Amino acid sequence: MFRPRTAHQPASASQPEAGPSTNITVDPTLPGQTTDVSTPPVPGPSAEDQSFISKIMSDNPYFSAGAGLMGVGVVLTVLRRSLTLGTTFAQRRMLVTLEIPSKDRSYPWFLEWMAAQSASQAGKGKRPMGFRSHELAVETSYKQHENGSSEAVFNLVPGPGTHYFKYQGTWFQVKRERDAKLMDLHSGSPWETLTLTTLSAYRHLFSSLLTEARALAEASTEGKTVVYTAWGVEWRPFGKPRSRREMGSVVLAEGVSEKIESDLRSFLGRGKWYAERGIPYRRGYLLHGPPGSGKTSFIQALAGSLHYNICLLNLAERGLTDDKLNHLLGLVPERSFILLEDVDSAFSRRVQTSEDGYKSSVTFSGLLNALDGVASSEERIIFMTTNHYERLDPALIRPGRVDIHELLDDAAGEQAKRLFIKFYGNSTTVNPNGEEKGRILREGETPLTDQEVEDLGNEVKKIVEDESEKGRTISMASLQGLFIRTGAKESLEGIRELCKVQGQEGV
Numbered sequence: 001m002f003r004p005r006t007a008h009q010p011a012s013a014s015q016p017e018a019g020p021s022t023n024i025t026v027d028p029t030l031p032g033q034t035t036d037v038s039t040p041p042v043p044g045p046s047a048e049d050q051s052f053i054s055k056i057m058s059d060n061p062y063f064s065a066g067a068g069l070m071g072v073g074v075v076l077t078v079l080r081r082s083l084t085l086g087t088t089f090a091q092r093r094m095l096v097t098l099e100i101p102s103k104d105r106s107y108p109w110f111l112e113w114m115a116a117q118s119a120s121q122a123g124k125g126k127r128p129m130g131f132r133s134h135e136l137a138v139e140t141s142y143k144q145h146e147n148g149s150s151e152a153v154f155n156l157v158p159g160p161g162t163h164y165f166k167y168q169g170t171w172f173q174v175k176r177e178r179d180a181k182l183m184d185l186h187s188g189s190p191w192e193t194l195t196l197t198t199l200s201a202y203r204h205l206f207s208s209l210l211t212e213a214r215a216l217a218e219a220s221t222e223g224k225t226v227v228y229t230a231w232g233v234e235w236r237p238f239g240k241p242r243s244r245r246e247m248g249s250v251v252l253a254e255g256v257s258e259k260i261e262s263d264l265r266s267f268l269g270r271g272k273w274y275a276e277r278g279i280p281y282r283r284g285y286l287l288h289g290p291p292g293s294g295k296t297s298f299i300q301a302l303a304g305s306l307h308y309n310i311c312l313l314n315l316a317e318r319g320l321t322d323d324k325l326n327h328l329l330g331l332v333p334e335r336s337f338i339l340l341e342d343v344d345s346a347f348s349r350r351v352q353t354s355e356d357g358y359k360s361s362v363t364f365s366g367l368l369n370a371l372d373g374v375a376s377s378e379e380r381i382i383f384m385t386t387n388h389y390e391r392l393d394p395a396l397i398r399p400g401r402v403d404i405h406e407l408l409d410d411a412a413g414e415q416a417k418r419l420f421i422k423f424y425g426n427s428t429t430v431n432p433n434g435e436e437k438g439r440i441l442r443e444g445e446t447p448l449t450d451q452e453v454e455d456l457g458n459e460v461k462k463i464v465e466d467e468s469e470k471g472r473t474i475s476m477a478s479l480q481g482l483f484i485r486t487g488a489k490e491s492l493e494g495i496r497e498l499c500k501v502q503g504q505e506g507v
């Protein structure tokens with residue numbers, strides 16, 4: 001309360017001085033006045049206030065409930081945190097995970113294995129693996145029948161998400177994750193990862209599971225030749241694996257096939273010998289000759305006979321650069337031939353131009369460097385084919401790059417006879433895929449005796465030789481086409497008609 005100063009009061013006494021504690025003299029007669037007032041530096045709740053708060057806390061049910069809830073929340077948070085930590089710790093100690101990125105070779109093997117498990121369980125009437133999930137993916141494969149026709153088989157496998165399966169009595173979790181942001185730049189497919197988890201004690205099952213998956217993948221290509229083509233900077237199987245072509249189904253001039261095969265067989269397995277002498281471990285073969293003389297068929301048959309696959313490379317492919325070529329030739333799948341077809345069209349004038357005028361970015365020196373493969377000491381078997389030997393640059397076919405040059409020509413008399421017997425003989429015959437089958441007679445055709453086949457074969461030989469003397473030849477591919485279309489006797493006249501002036505294009 002404001003009071004006016006009285007006359008007897010000294011001015012100094014009535015004016016408070018600055019300071020933490022100021023003594024003010026006031027009229028003691030005034031009620032409610034103290035003689036010594038201390039001004040506290042920080043205002044705070046008085047004892048009265050404190051007792052008020054605690055009273056509210058204890059008396060007010062809302063406040064006490066809130067405080068209780070807060071306490072429960074804190075406890076739960078602590079529990080949850082400890083549980084997470086505990087789980088992580090337990091996971092680290094007790095669980096083991098295996099990551100298979102989509103880049104890895106075992107990735108398609110494992111998916112194929114999962115598809116096979118699913119299919120076999122479904123076949124046994126059980127609920128197939130992964131069916132518990134609502135996220136399925138389809139893995140389509142082809143099944144080839146005895147008669148050569150093929151049928152698409154759809155296998156449902158667990159799609160992206162988490163799934164469980166049992167292997168050798170142990171539960172596994174498999175997480176299939178797809179990263180929408182990450183792309184495999186070369187294949188254009190989304191980046192995927194499979195993470196397998198199981199108990200640490202069963203970690204050894206990972207390797208047996210992957211071995212089983214690999215064996216299954218290999219079994220599907222057993223007896224087949226896989227043809228790979230370049231896909232960006234990696235090799236990808238082209239189409240389904242093909243049945244191996246029998247060596248006997250490709251009829252070459254006397255001794256040619258045996259010569260190449262024995263050279264290759266003696267090269268294989270001599271890596272140490274080459275390494276000791278510092279020679280790059282590679283062998284190059286050039287098969288040249290007119291179209292339809294069996295160059296590609298022979299390479300296929302040779303690959304089949306040695307249980308090799310084929311990496312087919314088209315040098316005129318768009319986007320193929322020196323770097324990519326070098327990379328591809330350095331990453332050839334094991335047990336594979338590299339096949340460069342029609343190398344003449346690629347580099348006949350040291351500039352590679354495709355039919356539509358597209359100029360490849362692969363340079364001639366880039367090809368030579370890639371073929372030499374300075375960086376690689378791995379086994380390399382390179383086959384090249386051409387219809388125009390004379391157009392090839394000598395640098396491309398010099399020794400060391402091409403070790404064996406072999407001409408596969410139009411049919412010689414003896415070759416034509418052997419092919420005739422293969423088609424019309426009673427013991428063995430070949431179908432167009434080169435598979436040896438029992439003789440299938442055409443409608444109204446009477447089987448020939450062995451003697452008749454031999455006699456007709458000799459006639460075929462004579463016709464081909466006579467025509468050849470006149471400078472008229474026939475390709476093996478044309479003979480094959482004729483033998484497929486006509487009966488044995490009619491084919492003789494057909495051969496005469498089909499013989500062309502030597503060097504004429506076409507089969």
Ligand SMILES: Nc1ncnc2c1ncn2[C@@H]1O[C@H](COP(=O)(O)OP(=O)(O)OP(=O)(O)O)[C@@H](O)[C@H]1O
Nearest residue numbers: 249250251252291292293294295296297476477480
């Ligand atoms: N010597 C042969 N023996 C058996 N069949 C052959 C022979 N030559 C060609 N053929 C048949 O002809 C067809 C074409 O043969 P292939 O593609 O191997 O010939 P190519 O010499 O590689 O031809 P191109 O030079 O045009 O590539 C195939 O179906 C094959 O079975």
